[in-house]
Amino acid sequence: MKYAIFILTFLLSTAAVAQIDLNKIKNKVTGGKPSAKEVASGLKEALTKGTAKGTDQVSKTDGYFKNPEIKIPFPPEVRQVESTLRKMGMDKQVDEFVLSLNRAAEDAAKEAKPIFVDAIKQMTIEDAWSILKGEDDAATQYLNKTTSSQLKEKFKPIIKASLDKVNATKYYKDLITAYNKVPLVKKVNPDLDTYATDKATDGLFVMIAKEEKNIRKNPGARTTELLKKVFSQN
Numbered sequence: 581m582k583y584a585i586f587i588l589t590f591l592l593s594t595a596a597v598a599q600i601d602l603n604k605i606k607n608k609v610t611g612g613k614p615s616a617k618e619v620a621s622g623l624k625e626a627l628t629k630g631t632a633k634g635t636d637q638v639s640k641t642d643g644y645f646k647n648p649e650i651k652i653p654f655p656p657e658v659r660q661v662e663s664t665l666r667k668m669g670m671d672k673q674v675d676e677f678v679l680s681l682n683r684a685a686e687d688a689a690k691e692a693k694p695i696f697v698d699a700i701k702q703m704t705i706e707d708a709w710s711i712l713k714g715e716d717d718a719a720t721q722y723l724n725k726t727t728s729s730q731l732k733e734k735f736k737p738i739i740k741a742s743l744d745k746v747n748a749t750k751y752y753k754d755l756i757t758a759y760n761k762v763p764l765v766k767k768v769n770p771d772l773d774t775y776a777t778d779k780a781t782d783g784l785f786v787m788i789a790k791e792e793k794n795i796r797k798n799p800g801a802r803t804t805e806l807l808k809k810v811f812s813q814n
Contacts, residue, residue, distance in 0.1 A: 618806065619712055620705045620707075620708035622708075626795050626810075626811070627696075627719050627788075629795070630792050631693060631784075631788050633787075634787035635690070635693045638784060638787055641686065643689065644689075644780070644783055651682060652681050652685055660765075665755055665759055676751055677752055680743075680746045680751055681743075681776055684739060684742035684745070685739070689784060695731055695735070716789075719792050720788050732781055735781055740773045748776070752772050795807065
């Protein structure tokens with residue numbers, strides 16, 4: 581009898597240990613909180629996905645021009661130039677310039693994806709934990725803060741080449757020349773390359789932030805198991 585009880589106790593204890601081990605394995609595979617490494621990997625995956633989608637959206641034809649959130653207008657600091665030129669009957673030329681400005685941004689955005697990807701790779705585990713619990717655009721803010729100047733430095737020659745390619749530089753020169761010939765006006769000549777670069781970069785971050793928010797708020801946007809695990813904790 582004692583032997584039978586011993587055997588039963590042994591079997592039950594063995595089963596309990598086995599169950600605990602299985603639960604540990606199950607939690608490791610399917611449940612529990614994500615590890616620091618998983619959080620970092622998940623956020624990098626989300627940002628990579630967001631930047632890819634954002635750049636793909638804006639780099640297509642009318643990606644900037646027909647998106648009211650990011651469309652690049654006539655430089656606001658010389659808005660009087662636009663107003664004066666339109667009064668002079670130069671609506672067509674002004675419209676062509678604005679279109680070419682946005683075409684330049686769309687063209688340049690094609691080259692932005694690898695720049696963002698390289699920047700995302702530099703994110704640390706500590707950064708990732710902070711971002712996970714941050715605002716809906718915390719990752720985008722981090723990316724903007726840590727890479728904006730570098731992106732613009734690399735982006736500017738692309739923008740300049742694109743502006744030349746789509747004749748925006750010529751349109752702008754012609755418009756400013758026409759305006760500066762108007763009697764009594766203050767002569768202007770703002771830096772078109774810098775303006776276009778800043779606006780094009782800002783537009784990219786707008787679209788990336790939208791995708792980040794979508795991944796955080798919409799479970800259906802989490803297309804991998806890692807994204808599901810990481811962002812379900814948020």
